[in-house]
Amino acid sequence: MRNDRADKADVLQGTLILLVLRTLEALGPLHGYGIARRIEQISKDVLQLNQGTLYPALLRMEQDGWISSKWGASEKNRKAKFYSITAAGRKRLAKETEDWRRMSSTIERFVGFDPKRLAEERG
């Protein structure tokens, strides 16, 4: 039971890292809520993000040195923790992006290849 949950989190985490790094690269320093909003905005309803899972992922990325954090004042002058991407993070983002492209094109090739035969095998 516990293991199942962990597996799902890991799958999500892989993409989450890409999404977070991309967001921070595009928008500059941002707090957690901002990152979550941005991911939701971009993905609309396709990605159902449990916002809470964002924070352990941010911690992990910070420990890995891809992002850094700093306490600052939000737009409404409230104390918030702002995350920004680091040089290592940019490198990581490039690699993640390339991995993702390669992966998605591979999947695409599978998905696009003779759908009828796949359907027959199922039937």
Place this chain on the structure above:
Amino acid sequence: MSWATVVAARLRGLFEHKRLERELDDEVRFHLEMQIEDNRRTGMNPAEARYAAMRSFGGLEPMKETYRERRTFALLETTVQDLRYAVRILRKSPGFTMTAVAVLALAIGANTAMFSVLNAVLLRPLPYQSPEQLAMLWTEDPTQNFREGRSALGDIEQWRSQSRSFADMATFDAVSTFLTGADGVEQIVGASISPNLLPLLGVRPVLGRSFSTEEAEQRQRLVLIGYRFWQARFGGSHNALGATLVLNGSPCHIIGILPADFKIARLDADVWEPHTSRRAVRGAETWFVVGRLRPTVTFHQAQAEMSAVARRLNDQLPAAERNRAISVVPLSLYMVGPQSRLGLWMLGGTVFCVFLIAAANVTSLSLARSVARAREMAVRTALGASAGRIMRQLLTEGVLLASISGLAGTLLASGGVDLIRAFGPANLPRLNEVSLDLRVLGWAVAISLLAGILVGLSPAIAALRRDPHPSGEEGGRSVSGGAGTRRIRRALVVADFALAIVLLAGAGLLVRSWWYVNSIDPGFRPEGVLLMELSAPMTFSIPAKQHFYDRVLETIQAVPGVQNAGVIGELFIDNNREQVVTVERDNGTVSERLQFGREEVSAYFFKAIGTPLLRGRSFSIGDGPDTPPVTIINDAMARRSWPGHDPVGKRFKLGPRDSGQPWYTVVGVVADMRRQGPEREPFPQMFVSLAQSPPPRNMDLFIRTSSDDPMAMAGALRAAVHRVEKNAPVSEVALLEQQFGTYLAQRRFQTSLLIGFSIVALLMAAVGIYGLIQYSIATRTQEIGIRMAVGAEAGQIFRMILGEGLKLSLTGLMIGLLGALWLGQAGSSLLFGVTSRDPLTFIAVSLLLIAVAVAACCFPARRAMKIEPIVALRQE
């Protein structure tokens, strides 16, 4: 690239737990507030907005848990969790916890205290430079079992010139010393050392300097003082250097102060004087010899070389005297002799056995608890705890329990160390160095951990073996009570009894030895006898000194309560002496080397000390300086030199046939006195009259009193001596019984500790079997009920229960007896008068053990008898 930063971040997480937790809260709160505000903007009411925000955030606590786990090390976090849980569990059952902690703390405390003794006496290196190169050299005579004899300066000179194994050899001895101060003369401990001794040991004075060889040869009156003496007499002042002490009547200059706790081998002194290489100090013709091996030489090689030297030297001697040997013994082995070593290891092993028994009992207790906790474990397993997790939890509990015990035990040990230093055997060397140092604390930690693992592991194993489901269903009150657990507990009880019988047998053998030692006739009657050491003033001539002793004895005799008084050169001798003796027999004259003693005594000495005269007569007024020398010998010499003949009237002399010594005529034979303690066999001795021989430097005065409290007379006796001569040096007054008793100090220490420990072991074994039987009855109530319902009689039930207990204790007894027989062999040199297989002892302790086991099983068995079948069957 990242593991180091992760580790760093997580380490930080470990230490900044509170702050990071607050920050996480702040961050989450900010997130939710922002979300709520945005939600309100879309037109929700506050409650809706809040609910929606919470929903989109997801589970708050699981997120935090993941976050925390990631923030620091999961292992440490769970360990902390386990610890918290363990604390809660232990607090929930204070009865178990207190019992377990008390038992383990006592065991760990006793072990730590004993280890601190082993550490100080046996393990710590001696406080000299490269102590492993130091050796004692002895003159011995294997044919006469003469060991550890001192050596003459002439011999030592030969050894030095003929051997290559030793870098140097030095000599030393204790000399009786009287210090003249402002308030009269008092006795202090003096040592005479060769000037090369301190450099040989690598010891330098803390203040001032040592003496040079030239100064020693010129017989300059220089002296080094001990640290304690310096503190006591000079208050540690630097003015001590250059000050003058009047020692034995002549002034000596203090040139240096020796380091605190400085000792040479077993010799500890207040003042240290140099002696020359040529002339020995009067009264001490032979010396202790210590040598330093050259760096690459082993003791074995040195011994081989010295044996060759001894053979060469023997060749120059008359045939009858060619039995001398030289033995090389590592200094550390001499400091603490084989007997003391064995005794200490035995005691160390004993307390370790007690520790094992204690751990076994606590393990048994916690196993019994683990059955009751089976339900808890089942629930935890059902909730997803892995086997490893549960095992870790139980081990954590065990280690926590043991750590508390270890802490308490160490506190106990520090008290125990004080007790040992105060009441331990005074003649055990280096006992004053006993302390809790790092090694001892390490030992305490090690055995605490061992206890923790022992106590935690078996419940863990039992928990893993158990199928969680049935006990979960039965609510932890399973009828069998966990067969695996019971098996382990039975094995523990068997082990308890096996260890207990080993200790009991050892204690029994030592007690028997104690009886034998105490039934030994010392050759004198020490009850009510006082002794003091005194010296005639150094300035007196020989006749004046003899006259001084006569007058002292007369005056003392006149003191009310005094029955008899006598003096002897020295009663108790701590070192063996040897002598070539030429004896006239009916069939010719024979010279031989003997272990031999010669003492000057006053006329009524034997009467005062209570040594019976076996043949012939005592010294009389007729034996004067102008009559032929007469002597009284002891029975050992009579048996040795004139076997089967009456020695009275026979003659002998000291030295070889052609020596210039006078012939002594034997006029009497006295019983053997045990002058080296009750355990050492008497050896040939001669006594000469004080009237015919110059008195030694100082003498032992013995006073037989008729008083019930002889010590009350001490002041009167000292005053009596001072009436004769105002400045006569006199030592403190002591009881002969007490003085003689110090020879048994180590035996008393060993015996009483072993008795104590074996009683503890026996009680623990009894408690262990009692607990097990009690528990077994509790879990078998139904079975017993059924048995009684179908017609079993109370007596049968009683026998069944008793039989169960006896089977276990007898199994333990058998195993333990085998162990005791085997160990007894190794420890047989500690025994006196009994063999290590003494049947009486073994039968007695076995019966004792069985009696205790029966008694321990009787109480629960009687209760089992009274079980009402109906009530029993109605249970559950």
